[in-house]
Amino acid sequence: MTANALSEKTSLPMAKLGKGIDYELFMDCVHCGLCLGACPTYVETGNENDSPRGRIYLWRAIADGRAPLSEEAQSHMNLCLECMACETACPSGVQYHHVIHSYKTDMTMLKPPAPTLNWLQRWMLFNLTPFRGRMAWSVLPVKIMQRLGLGWVVNLTGKLMPKSLRQMQEILPAIGPSHDLPEFLPAIGPKRATVGMLLGCAADAFYPQVNKATALLLQHNGCDVHIPKAQDCCGALHEHAGLEAEAARLAGKNCDAFAKVPGGLAGLDAIISNAGGCSPVLKAYGKILAKDPHSADGKLFAGKVKDISEFLVNLGPVKPKYPVPLKAVYHDACGLAHAQKIRSQPRQLLAMVEKLELAPLNESDHCCGAAGSYNITQPEMSATLGKRKAGNIAATGAQVVLTGNVGCTLQIDRHLRAGHPGRWVGHPVQILAAAYTGENPFGLKVPGFGG
Amino acid sequence: MTATLLDEKTAILITHLTKIVGPDGLISSPAELMVYECDGYTMEKNRPEVVVFPRCTEEIVGVVKACNELGVPFLPRGSGTSLAGGCLPVGGGVIISLARMRKILEVDIRNRYALVEPGVINTWLTNRVKNDGWHYAPDPSSQGACTIGGNVATNSGGPHTLKYGVTVNHILGVELVLPDGRVIQIGGPVEEAPGYDLTGLVVGSEGTFGVVSKVWVRLVRNPQSVRTLLGIFESVDDATRTISEIIGAGIVPAALEMLDNLILGAVEEAFGFGFPLDAGAVLIMEVDGLETGIDDEAARIESIALKNKARKVSRANTEAERMLLWKSRKQAFGAVGRLAPSYCTQDGVVPRTRLPEMLRIMHDISKRHDIRIANIFHAGDGNMHPILLFDERDPAQVQRVMEASHEILDTCLKLGGSVTGEHGIGVEKIDFMPKLFSPDDLMAMTRVRQAFNPTGLCSPGKMLPTAGACSEPAAARQLKPGRRAPH
Amino acid sequence: MSEPQKIDIQGHVVTVKHPATQEELGQMVHAAAQAGQAIYSVGGATRQYLGLPPVNPGIGLCTRKLDRVIDYPARDMTVTVELGMTVAKLREVLAGENQDLPIDCPDPSRATLGGLLATNGSGSRRHGYGTLRDYLLGLTVIDDHGRPTKSGGRVVKNVAGYDMGKLHIGALGTLGPLVQATFKLKPRPEATALSLVPLAPDQLEAFANQMNQGQTRPIVIDLLSAGAAREFARLAGQTLPREGWHGLVGFDGAEMAVRWQLQTLRDELRSLAAGEVLELVSHAGAWEALTALGGPRGTTGLRAGVLPGESVGLARSLETWAPASGVVAHLGAGIINAWGDPDTSREPLLGQVERLRHQAQPKRLQDQAQPKGGWLVVTRSGPTARDARMVFGSARQDHPLMAEIKRQLDPGCLFNPGRYLTDL
Structure with missing residues (x-):
């Protein structure tokens, strides 16, 4: 009844839906339901339409013309976090990301692009709000917009932006990145590798100290570090939103930037990212640039991308000198744990730090609700998951929460401050940097440490 | 029943149910009902009219009473991981999803029990008590998704039930919403109250006795030590003889799992664990208990395997190695798709x-x-x-x-x-019941079901070949086997 | 084997028949049903004191001639037998393969397996081995038309059909005579040991708590009152070094593991034990004595169940309840057996029992109208006449459902009428 009415209202070209996907990918799902317990949205709503099995079934039924693309159906599909915990749980090797990507791509083709731009802006504002009072927030959004290459967005849909912000965008000259890292940093001790380093945009704006710590870690582990200034946003947000052209443009730009370091791309042993949300997309540059003049560079680039923890564990990390007497928990960012299967490496690195107690965290690989722009598109579910995560963290009694992705850091910090204040949220590299240098991590007092 | 009747009835039903669970507590649009037309058994499908998501016993009671008033069949569903169509709404009607009743209500380590709502996922319970050194023993391979309520309905097993027993050995009692809407407590945290062991009867009744709304489960202390061995055999015969001899020697292993050559090939192709591709079979053999003496027991198993022509027996020396062995067992099914x-x-x-x-x-x-x-x-x-x-x-x-x-x-x-x-029997194996049991046996079972479920509105068409008011066994014939993920 | 022609069931004398086959038994049931006679299954007639007196005239059915081994695939660790077989005979059969059905039975040479099932017999080893519901794989009973009906099967894992066997365990034969069953078996342990730990009166809770969290994994965790400890020592042919409460801890398994546990227990209980710990290693007589403690003693017997953490409290109350008392508390399960010679001249037994029943409720539930937790049953009542209220206490929530099951399976009220809960 309602479904028919809705499909008339939306008047979508039903026949073409879901055709961009290899039908065998649907067939891989045997409907066993083992993904259910791993899916954060299903765990919250209990509705199987909000589970991977349900979404695959729904999208397949829509592709088959067996079900209409009703508003209800869309709401279940849109509620997906794309955390990929289901792929970790699936015994049959279902490639869920292709299924949800097929939906997202079809939806961007069906819908005008304006809303997509809106959420990008809203993402920025949303994530900046908590920083009011802590930082010069009126400057920050502009910086990020510039880093994102989205200055033009402000002019396009200025309605949503505060007036002051629009003015700021017009008045301010182009601002450099927040960090003060040079383009090259030499290895400390015997040289073991030459690496490039990615800064990320949000991370660099919000937590420049994470980039500093990452560079320091690499140096202490015998790496020459190249940090080209011409690098840009990785394009992950664009890719996830189905904005493939913009993602390819940014990917190409980054290939060019790293190709210009002495020795070129081929001379780099690895390109290091410290943002779990960025690296899966960086590792997919080969695919993203497949039809681009940069395709060869894209493949080369993608092959060299490593998460900082993944790289250091492979290299054989140098044991840090200073103890860090804190009780910490580690939250698995989805981009690391599910998209890249990087789970043990950050823990292995942290285990080297003397006196650091790494307490077990219940549901450590359950999405925190940040999920890229999810906190804008699905604020309620995002907040529910954020609270759940904060509750699990609080139950451990840890003072410190470590996670390898800036989106998670923002989300967890926001919800801890709201419900369980007095805890510090940061990146594992910050604790490791403290253990190498004996200096306090930014904003955290460690007993026995100076500065 | 005719389609028009059903439609009118459905509209009234939805109005009734909305009053009980609220508009957010049910779904009834065709697209949303689609995923509920089957469970892990996909050979037969039938869409329910409504799926409700009660949040407490009182709401279940309301739903059950409304179904009774309107003569609509209903059945409970956990995570829908049944491999026998246990959650298939044979007669249509209302699926009572217990996925929103997920609270662990009480954990009492001193008295060795926990009280949980039926929608609690199996592993959540063990996760909750593991830091205290306890666990919930039944461990079906689907334990990351399946619910305790579903485990109660099917009397679930799992690899470690060889030593620790199946679900029924670990359920102390339940709160049950009877098919007529009455709520009764059966059993409870105190063992062996006078009267018939209704708990033992309800476990494994596949939802035909009502809707379980609370479960008292036994908690078990973790073993002090575990040893896991991998035996590689030239033939399946050698491996099965080893199994027989281990059991015959009076050893009760915690688990004994076998993979044959065909599976091994798939596992190797998928994960590259380093199994010899020419092996006829491998055995994963696990013993647990006190640290003292456990190595002797492992050595005995090893020598039995070698005596039965095992090519090699290796021992997992670290927890990481043990996890790797279990991974090969648990993920093996996923690899079958490659074959x-x-x-x-x-x-x-x-x-x-x-x-x-x-x-x-x-x-x-x-x-x-x-x-x-x-x-x-x-x-x-x-x-x-x-x-x-x-x-x-x-x-x-x-x-x-x-x-x-x-x-x-x-x-x-x-x-x-x-x-x-x-x-479980579900709908998949209902045709085998007359082969397993005589008409008199089945009559006795039918009489017991009559005591709980006289109208047959609760989970019709399940377990017994003559079951239920809306039974359509002929319509529910097996037409084709689907692709299946086993446990 | 002597074959009594008459038997006294709680003061009611009935004529006993001795069918030689399951078919003959079925025919007798059928004939009785036709004649409107009740059927009292008596097994080995060792525990006819349980439950309530018969209410309808009828015949007794003794199954002891039904004692064949139907199938014993020892390597499968299962056995299928007829249930008139005595517990002792089954043990003897199983001993040949070094296996056992590890359920304690105080009078094994007379008690039948059917009786053991119908009364849900269990003893001290239940902590380590569980109870009959953990061993019964398949069961055949005779229905109200005299036809055999089976459920379950002969394999250790099987979920086909309703688990009807569970219904009959502890049902005192009220749902039909039990004729054949398949049991899961256990290997006999290499070594066993019992440790008798003297305890000061203020150390009982500490002992119970320690046993719940210690390093050892005992199969027996009992608490014996002074009277029970004395009786145990007498039966085991030992002398107690010290009077008073005793903890009794049992181990079995590989010899090395048993030795390690004895030593560990000694270390863990060092500060608790009020005197010298008596260790009885691989002492068959000690285990027999412990099992025999479950038999009838004194004029009156009580059996209670509480949360394990509350069993010490009730055990104390039971010890002071009557003169010449003995209390054996299975601390792991919270099941307590007590006996004594209560003085009913000052207060009727019912009053005494109701007071104890109140104490059997978990503390937080004591104020609730509907008792949900603990229970107390009068197993034997000496000269006092038995009625449902006195024997079982007030009806529980699930009794109407039990009554309905009884009505369904035995509409003519043929099987042991009146002998179980009155509302059945």
């Missing part, structure tokens, strides 16, 4: 000494029907999950798979076994 586009899993049981014979017959069945059969199973208790490989696009193969499947299950019966060790 063929479709597969169908059975759940037969034979006395464990008949395993070699059963496997030989199965080999013969495989040859005769020209259907490849991979074997992976809980060898210690004779519970086999033969996986029949085929391509569902070829109707002739589908037919041969059906025949081979039935022949396997008939052989299990002939050898003194059963057609289901842990997946």
Whole structure:
């Protein structure tokens, strides 16, 4: 009844839906339901339409013309976090990301692009709000917009932006990145590798100290570090939103930037990212640039991308000198744990730090609700998951929460401050940097440490 | 019942139910109901009219009473991981999803029990108590998704039930919403209250006795130590003889799991664990208990395996190595998709000494029907999950798979076994009930069901071939086997 | 074997028949049903004191001639037998394969397996081995038309059909005579040991708590009152070094593991034990004595169940309840057996029992109208006449459902009428 009415209202070209996907990918799902317990949205709503099995079934039924693309159906599909915990749980090797990507791509083709731009802006504002009072927030959004290459967005849909912000965008000259890292940093001790380093945009704006710590870690582990200034946003947000052209443009730009370091791309042993949300997309540059003049560079680039923890564990990390007497928990960012299967490496690195107690965290690989722009598109579910995560963290009694992705850091910090204040949220590299240098991590007092 | 009647009734039903669970507490649009038309068993499908998501016992009672007033069938559903169609709404009607009743209400370590709502996922309970050194013992392979309520309904097993027993051995009591809406507590945290053991009866009743709304489960202390061994054998016969001899030697392993050559090939292709591809079978053998003496027990198992011509027995020396071994067992099913586009899993049981014979017959069945059969199973208790490989696009193969499947299950019966060790009867195996039981046996079971469920509105068409008011056994014929993920 | 022609069931004398086969038994049931006679299954007639007196005239059915081993595939660790077989005979059969059905039975040479099932017999080893519901794989009973009906099967894992066997365990034969069953078996342990730990009266809770969290994994965790400890020592042919409460801890398994546990227990209880710990290693007589403690003693017997953490409290109350008392508390399960010679001249037994019943409720539930937790049953009542209120206490929530099951399976009220809960 309602479904028919809705499909008339939306008047979508039903026949073409879901055709961009290899039908065998649907067939891989045997409907066993083992993904259910791993899916954060299903765990919250209990509705199987909000589970991977349900979404695959729904999208397949829509592709088959067996079900209409009703508003209800869309709401279940849109509620997906794309955390990929289901792929970790699936015994049959279902490639869920292709299924949800097929939906997202079809939806961007069906819908005008304006809303997509809106959420990008809203993402920025949303994530900046908590920083009011802590930082010069009126400057920050502009910086990020510039880093994102989205200055033009402000002019396009200025309605949503505060007036002051629009003015700021017009008045301010182009601002450099927040960090003060040079383009090259030499290895400390015997040289073991030459690496490039990615800064990320949000991370660099919000937590420049994470980039500093990452560079320091690499140096202490015998790496020459190249940090080209011409690098840009990785394009992950664009890719996830189905904005493939913009993602390819940014990917190409980054290939060019790293190709210009002495020795070129081929001379780099690895390109290091410290943002779990960025690296899966960086590792997919080969695919993203497949039809681009940069395709060869894209493949080369993608092959060299490593998460900082993944790289250091492979290299054989140098044991840090200073103890860090804190009780910490580690939250698995989805981009690391599910998209890249990087789970043990950050823990292995942290285990080297003397006196650091790494307490077990219940549901450590359950999405925190940040999920890229999810906190804008699905604020309620995002907040529910954020609270759940904060509750699990609080139950451990840890003072410190470590996670390898800036989106998670923002989300967890926001919800801890709201419900369980007095805890510090940061990146594992910050604790490791403290253990190498004996200096306090930014904003955290460690007993026995100076500065 | 006719379609128009059903539609009118459905509209009234939805109005009734909305008053009880609120507009957010149910779904009724065709697209949203789609995923509820089957569970892990996909060969038969039937869409419910409504799915409700009660949040407490009172809401379940409201829903059940509304269904009674309107004469609409209803059945409970956990995570819908049944491999036998236990959650298939045979007569349509209302699915009562318990997925929003997920609270662990009480954990009492001193008194060795926990009180949980039925929607609590199996592993959550162990996660909750593991830091205290306790666990909930039944560990079906689907434990990351399946619910305690679902485990109660099907009396679930799992690899470690060889030593620790199945679900019924760990359930102390339940709160049950009877099919007429009455709520009763059966059993409870105190053991053996005078009266019939209704708890033991309700466990495994596949939802036909009402809707379980709370469960008291027993908690078990973790073993002090665990040893896990991997035995590599030239033939399945050697491996099954080893199993027999281990049990015969008076050793009660925590788990004894076998993978045959066909499965090994798939696992190796998928994960590259380094299994020898020419091995006939491998055995994962686990013992647990006190640290003192456990190495002796492991050594005894090792020597039994070697005596039975094991090529090699290796021991997991670290927890990481042990996890790796278990990964090979638990993920093996996922790899089966690499062998063929479709597969169908059975759940037969034979006395464990008949395993070699059963496997030989199965080999013969495989040859005769020209259907490849991979074997992976809980060898210690004779519970086999033969996986029949085929391509569902070829109707002739589908037919041969059906025949081979039935022949396997008939052989299990002939050898003194059963057609289901842990997946349940559901709708899938309902036709086998008259082969397992005499009409008098079934009549006794029917009488008991009458005591709980006289109108047959609760879970019609399940377990007993004559079941339920809306039973349509003829309509629920098996037409084709689907691709299946076994436990 | 002597074959009594008459038997006294709680003061009601009935004529006993001795069918030689299951078919003959079925025919007798059928004939009785036709004649409107009740059927009192008596097994080995060792525990006819349980439950309530018969209410309808009828015949007794003794199953002891039904004692064949139907199938014993030892390597499968299962056995299928007829249930008139005595517990002792089954043990003897199983001993040949070094296996056992590890359920304690105080009078094994007379008690039948059917009786053991119908009364849900269990003893001290239940902590380590569980109870009959953990061992019964398949069961055949005779229905109200005299036809055999079976459920379950002969394999250790099987979920086909309703688990009817559970219904009959502890049902005192009220749902039909039990004729054949398949049991899961256990290997006999290599070594066993019992440790008798003297305890000061203020150390009982500490002992119970320690046993719940210690390093050892005992199969027996009992608490014996002074009277029970004395009786145990007498039966085991030992002398107690010290009077008073005793903890009794049992181990079995590989010899090395048993030795390690004895040593560990000694270390863990060092500060608790009020005197010298008596260790009885591989002492068959000690285990027999412990099992025999479950037999009838004194004029009156009580059996209670509480949360394990509350069993010490009730055990104390039971010890002071009557003169010449003995209390054996299975601390792991919270099941307590007590006996004594209560003085009913000052207060009727019912009053005494109701007071104890109140104490059997978990503390937080004591104020609730509907008792949900603990229970107390009068197993034997000496000269006092038995009625449902006194024997079982007030009806529980699930009794109407039990009554309905009874009505369904035995509409003519043929099987042991009146002998179980009155509302059945």
